[in-house]
Amino acid sequence: MTKLMEWIFVAGALGAIWLALLTNKIENIFVKDYYQLLLFSPIIFIVLFGIYALIIVLYRVFTFNNCNEAADELQKEIQEAKVDLQRQGFYFKEH
Amino acid sequence: MASVDKYSILLPTYNEIDNLPIIIWLIIKNMNASGFSYEIIIIDDGSPDGTLEAAQQLQKIYGEDKIVLKPREKKLGLGSAYIHGIKHATGNFIIIMDADLSHHPKFIKEFIETQKSHNYDIVTGTRYKGTGGVHGWDFKRKLISRGANLLTQILLRPGVSDLTGSFRLYKKDILEDLIKSCVSKGYVFQMEMIVRARQKNYTIGEVPITFVDRVYGESKLGGSEIVQFATALLYLFATT
Numbered sequence A: 001m002t003k004l005m006e007w008i009f010v011a012g013a014l015g016a017i018w019l020a021l022l023t024n025k026i027e028n029i030f031v032k033d034y035y036q037l038l039l040f041s042p043i044i045f046i047v048l049f050g051i052y053a054l055i056i057v058l059y060r061v062f063t064f065n066n067c068n069e070a071a072d073e074l075q076k077e078i079q080e081a082k083v084d085l086q087r088q089g090f091y092f093k094e095h
Numbered sequence B: 001m002a003s004v005d006k007y008s009i010l011l012p013t014y015n016e017i018d019n020l021p022i023i024i025w026l027i028i029k030n031m032n033a034s035g036f037s038y039e040i041i042i043i044d045d046g047s048p049d050g051t052l053e054a055a056q057q058l059q060k061i062y063g064e065d066k067i068v069l070k071p072r073e074k075k076l077g078l079g080s081a082y083i084h085g086i087k088h089a090t091g092n093f094i095i096i097m098d099a100d101l102s103h104h105p106k107f108i109k110e111f112i113e114t115q116k117s118h119n120y121d122i123v124t125g126t127r128y129k130g131t132g133g134v135h136g137w138d139f140k141r142k143l144i145s146r147g148a149n150l151l152t153q154i155l156l157r158p159g160v161s162d163l164t165g166s167f168r169l170y171k172k173d174i175l176e177d178l179i180k181s182c183v184s185k186g187y188v189f190q191m192e193m194i195v196r197a198r199q200k201n202y203t204i205g206e207v208p209i210t211f212v213d214r215v216y217g218e219s220k221l222g223g224s225e226i227v228q229f230a231t232a233l234l235y236l237f238a239t240t
């Protein structure tokens, strides 16, 4: 099953339950009291999920390692390499 | 070391004259220290800046058993450069990495050890986990990268944290099989490779890597990256 099929399948199943509750196919005391909430629940869910995703992304952006030591170490190694290569007869082309 | 394994390191280059000597020096230094058997295959695509001449000099210094040159006449793209390199590889493992110093050869040892510890089919470097990270990226680039990564994780659930990275170790036969089943070109090719690998139930290990943005030379990938990425994501979403 492709990922697209999985998503259609799950969305379809959830949608069917939602519709069944709304149209009172499944008798339920909760539905009568919270009809509005149920009606808008898909939108509420999507908005909450969006906020959750946004928070995760921002958190990960701010905690993304900057690797300053790795960059400094690389600079040192570049100098070391140049000296050693020249010693072994490597000619660095000027440009 | 009683290991009979040999590692063929593929280095595709296009206009990397400043980076090539340094990356070769670093690979030789780190691989000799680790004691594993290896060769470096340089696939230069007719770089006008003289990368091939630099490669020939390096071959004289380090020997033809360590440095293998498999140049091509003109720029034919990264994916086909890998295929070209694999054809000439004598190792049973292939390591692919960029020649622009973004990928540090010190991690190769960890890749190999991780592979051996679980007999993984693939080991991939990850910038998004543990001690991994990036240097030289501004807020916007980090935001796009993290956003695209989360979207991919939600839609594809690939079980791998870094899909677009190109610092990886593969068992040779598995890399050959994967390349055959991939249709993408350009850098999204890396993403398709790892997603298809999951689909085929190959085992994948991860090693956190630090990614330092290129110091010398120009980036070869243009502004159409986001479009390419979105297309590839939708394609993989519908087909895997």
Ligand SMILES: Nc1nc2c(ncn2[C@@H]2O[C@H](COP(=O)(O)OP(=O)(O)OP(=O)(O)O)[C@@H](O)[C@H]2O)c(=O)[nH]1
Pocket: B011, B012, B013, B014, B015, B016, B043, B044, B045, B075, B076, B077, B078, B081, B097, B098, B099, B100, B102, B187, B214, B218, B219, B220, B221
């Ligand atoms: N042989 C060959 N090598 C290539 C080609 N295009 C890119 N490369 C090499 O592939 C590696 C990755 O390319 P990069 O230009 O660094 O791509 P990137 O890492 O996504 O982008 P930047 O680091 O921002 O430039 C480098 O070693 C390049 O020299 C090509 O058409 N043929």
Ligand SMILES: [Mg+2]
Pocket: B098, B100, B102, B214
């Ligand atoms: Mg690069």
